[in-house]
Amino acid sequence: MTSRPRPADGREHGGGRAGWLLVALMLVALNLRAPITSVPPVADELSAGLGLSAAGVGMLTSVPVLCFAVCTPFASMLVARLGPQLSVAATLGGILAGTVVRSAGSVPAAFAGTVLIGVAITIGNLAVPVIIARDFRRRAAAVTSGYTAMMNVGSTFTTMLTVPLATAFGWQWALAGWGVLAAVGLAAWVPASRTLSAREAEAGRATSGPRRSGAQELAALDPATRARARRLAVLLSVAFAGQASGYYAVTAWLPEILQDRLGMGAAAAGGAAAPFQLCAVAGSFLVPMAFARGLSARTTAMGMAAMWLSLPLGLLLAPGLWLLWVGLAGAAQGGNFTVIFTLVAQRSPSLAVVRRSSAAIQTAGYACAALAPTALGAVQGATGGWTAPLLLITGALAVMTVAMWVASARPRH
Incomplete structure (x- = not known):
């Protein structure tokens, strides 16, 4: 007779630890669509500033979605190797760097920064569901709904506010300014990640035997x-x-x-x-x-x-x-x-x-x-x-x- 498969961890944190992790996760979600939707409102200004045709601007807005499709297998391997905590930190760092590079004022920089943003968000798209399944399994529907809502809130903010910012400071500063969201996310996620890592270390010492890899988990089913x-x-x-x-x-x-x-x-x-x-x-x-x-x-x-x-x-x-x-x-x-x-x-x-x-x-x-x-x-x-x-x-x-x-x-x- 085969044994019943071990479910996804599903551990739940208590009190302030759960609240802090949830806040940090929502700030991460705020960044997972906002850098993409900030471009269309200033497409005309960006086109004039970089000398891009309408087709070129269209390519710039479609690159992140192409990254989601092409880079997801690579992102899955990275999440497996780094773990979800470090992967989320890499996501926020990549978004911040890509946002700055994209606003440098040249066509190569615009595309390089956009690719960097697309790859970083692809990693986050995979890492966040793993964290929800592991740490909030019993509340997965509620936490996933908050995650989805915050992505849409980020999109709404950048769609509504990028044009006023561009009018006041120019399109480059308007796009670069949204890097603040990634910086805030990092400031919240780093301590939350350290808490999670410490908890994992405690759990590892409390259990017998080495931690199983993803391939070993699959083989055990x-x-x-x-x-x-x-x-x-x-x-x-x-x-x-x-x-x-x-x-x-x-x-x-x-x-x-x-x-x-x-x-x-x-x-x-x-x-x-x-x-x-x-x-x-x-x-x-x-x-x-x-x-x-x-x-x-x-x-x-x-x-x-x-x-x-x-x-x-x-x-x-x-x-x-x-x-x-x-x-x-x-x-x-x-x-x-x-x-x-x-x-x-x-x-x-x-x-x-x-x-x-x-x-x-x-x-x-x-x-x-x-x-x-x-x-x-x-x-x-x-x-x-x-x-x-x-x-x-x-x-x-x-x-x-x-x-x-x-x-x-x-x-x-």
Whole structure:
């Protein structure tokens, strides 16, 4: 008879230690999207200052997402070697350095700094879920929702405030100034990391035998457990591919869709698209609220999927209610992200599985996301309208819905 697999650590800290770690983790999350969303608001100033074409600026904004797709396997190996604490510190240090380099005032520096930011955030994308699974397993839904919300708060801050900063100090100082967020995150994370390392050392002395590597943890699992973990990772990879593709496609094209289908001006359409980002903050907290009320993972996931699908279907069938569809989908994209990574944290049998599953899910998801805006634009150019592109988004979200339905079923073991 095989022994039951050891679950992910799931240790919980008490009192002030848990509060300090949680605050530090939220400050880390604040940095995981903010450096990316600070560029589009000053795209014209950056283009003029560096002599870049519109296509060049577009490449600059897409580099981080490409890094998420290409560098995730490397980041997974780095997290395994360094451990999640040092990996998070490396993330914040890389973001800070990349933010400064990107603002140096030359095209090579702009691209080098952006690549550095993209690689650093890729590492953080993997390290943070491992910490949540290890240190907050019983509160994974609530902590993941806070993590998701803080990423959206960071995005909102940089989207709203970069232009006023650029008006006052110039685009270079405006972009470089967001390095303060990384510096604050480092100031909070370093002492929290030392506390975690000391606790690990105590735990290591209290247990017999050497600490097992990730490969040894995986080898210790019975074949049925490994098969279930692989199946969950595949299903969530498909779901996250639909989620990320829908998010980046809508982010890129929603203002133009609103202009063409509703006759809005450019400024009005840009403002009308803002609730899609803002509602994600509230949406991420819907998931732990649903779980606290006893709703199953499947019921919660299907609610998020229905809200997500309301945007492309609503714009096709009842575009006059655009604000409702934009708000519902905005809340859903934040909530669905939370559901996916809560399932990873709660249903993975070891921390090695959490790390490897997160890597596979994010590699697949961000690879599709990097292509989605271009594919949507190509379909729009070929058809001359937005009906076919909106149907394409609907199809991607429908695939996501089916994958989430299967992945979120109540486990039998």
